[in-house]
Amino acid sequence: xxxxxxxxxxxxxxxxxxxxxxxxxxxxxxxxxxxxxxxxxxxxxxxxxxxxxxxxxxxxxxxxxxxxxxxxxxxxxxxxxxxxxxxxxxxxxxxxxxxxxxxxxxxxxxxxxxxxxxxxxxxxxxxxxxxxxxxxxxxxxxxxxxxxxxxxxxxxxxxxxxxxxxxxxxxxxxxxxxxxxxxxxxxxxxxxxxxxxxxxxxxxxxxxxxxxxxxxxxxxxxxxxxxxxxxxxxxxxxxxxxxxxxxxxxxxxxxxxxxxxxxxxxxxxxxxxxxxxxxxxxxxxxxxxxxxxxxxxxxxxxxxxxxxxxxxxxxxxxxxxxxxxxxxxxxx
Numbered sequence: 152x153x154x155x156x157x158x159x160x161x162x163x164x165x166x167x168x169x170x171x172x173x174x175x176x177x178x179x180x181x182x183x184x185x186x187x188x189x190x191x192x193x194x195x196x197x198x199x200x201x202x203x204x205x206x207x208x209x210x211x212x213x214x215x216x217x218x219x220x221x222x223x224x225x226x227x228x229x230x231x232x233x234x235x236x237x238x239x240x241x242x243x244x245x246x247x248x249x250x251x252x253x254x255x256x257x258x259x260x261x262x263x264x265x266x267x268x269x270x271x272x273x274x275x276x277x278x279x280x281x282x283x284x285x286x287x288x289x290x291x292x293x294x295x296x297x298x299x300x301x302x303x304x305x306x307x308x309x310x311x312x313x314x315x316x317x318x319x320x321x322x323x324x325x326x327x328x329x330x331x332x333x334x335x336x337x338x339x340x341x342x343x344x345x346x347x348x349x350x351x352x353x354x355x356x357x358x359x360x361x362x363x364x365x366x367x368x369x370x371x372x373x374x375x376x377x378x379x380x381x382x383x384x385x386x387x388x389x390x391x392x393x394x395x396x397x398x399x400x401x402x403x404x405x406x407x408x409x410x411x412x413x414x415x416x417x418x419x420x421x422x423x424x425x426x427x428x429x430x431x432x433x434x435x436x437x438x439x440x441x442x443x444x445x446x447x448x449x450x451x452x453x454x455x456x457x458x459x460x461x462x463x464x465x466x467x468x469x470x471x472x473x474x475x476x477x478x479x480x481x482x483x
Contacts, residue, residue, distance in 0.1 A: 153207040155285050157183050159466030168197050170213065191215065198222055203477050205469070209254050223480035225472055226258060227265040228275055229284070230390045236274025238388040238410055238426060239313075262476040265469070267391035268412025274388070280472060283416070285462040286396040290368055293402030293453075295376040297444045303334040303361075304436060305378040305403070307371060307394050310341030315384030315408070315427070317343075317350055322433035324354045331437055334359040338366050338374055375401035379446065380439055383407035383417075386427045391416055396460050404449045406435045418456045420449050 157167050161183055168184045170193075186193060194213065198204060198220040206213055208229045217224055231237035232254040234247075243251065255275070258264055264279035266272035272279040304323070308314045319335055326333040337347065337360065344362070351360040366374060375381060381398035383389070388411030395405050395416040405421035407413040414423045422438065424431035439446070458464070 155462045223262045223476040225263045225476045226261045231274045270411045271390050282468045285465040291397040291400040300379045303336050305336050305381045307338045310339045310343045313387050315386045318384045318429040321429040325433040336361045338363050340365040389413045419452045
């Protein structure tokens with residue numbers, strides 16, 4: 152998301168420096184100034200250079216230089232700082248609780264806040280403008296007729312139980328017991344991979360649940376174009392899952408959970424069900440599978456729905472917030 156916004160700002164004539172803790176490299180990175188894992192001294196240097204600081208995801212570390220180098224500060228809230236609002240099943244440790252408290256304090260001190268969904272703004276209990284996440288519309292496209300696609304249900308994401316891939320496997324098992332043929336493809340990697348494979352084997356689904364590993368964004372567009380249905384079965388309240396938008400742009404029907412910002416991202420381009428209820432997921436899958444390739448009812452609003460998430464539109468709204476923050480800071 153940050154790279155899409157930065158590219159748009161550079162195209163509009165702004166000078167931008169991107170600081171990140173992530174290692175590696177992404178395509179097109181050479182187009183902008185990127186500093187990876189900067190030391191505190193480097194961050195201070197960059198903060199002195201800039202007119203305004205935009206933090207794509209709230210980070211305590213990247214907030215520290217503002218103590219020494221005051222600048223107008225805009226935070227984009229891509230998640231919850233309240234574990235109850237996130238519907239997390241676990242109780243945070245003292246260390247995590249302190250970190251969440253510090254993040255909540257930073258949000259209250261920020262010049263402006265942006266939330267990826269109304270659920271995040273309400274959960275974090277701060278005033279914020281709702282600006283949803285953009286998706287890469289140049290990469291994710293509908294290129295394959297529905298009739299040429301697989302009926303296997305696709306999951307794309309990190310393989311952790313919070314994301315709910317086990318709910319998909321259990322839903323496939325329920326459908327098999329009802330006499331409904333259904334298979335699943337799980338794309339991704341993560342610490343729960345072995346557990347998920349064991350679950351599929353225990354339920355006798357080894358031949359109908361396929362694990363294809365992690366995929367690049369380019370590969371994801373291809374694999375989504377090979378499937379009719381994508382599931383986003385998060386057990387927790389997902390702030391605003393971009394994978395739902397990528398799937399819709401690729402021509403898929405999306406079935407996802409109701410909590411957080413997932414239902415808003417799906418709109419009328421799919422179905423939703425209560426978080427963690429794999430029986431309801433099975434019911435939704437049965438409805439869509441029964442339609443075969445007669446899924447035009449989910450296509451009718453796709454173009455209009457995705458306009459709200461266009462990178463250029465979102466980049467412009469971010470710039471409006473940066474300008475408001477800069478003028479507000481100058482006045483005070």
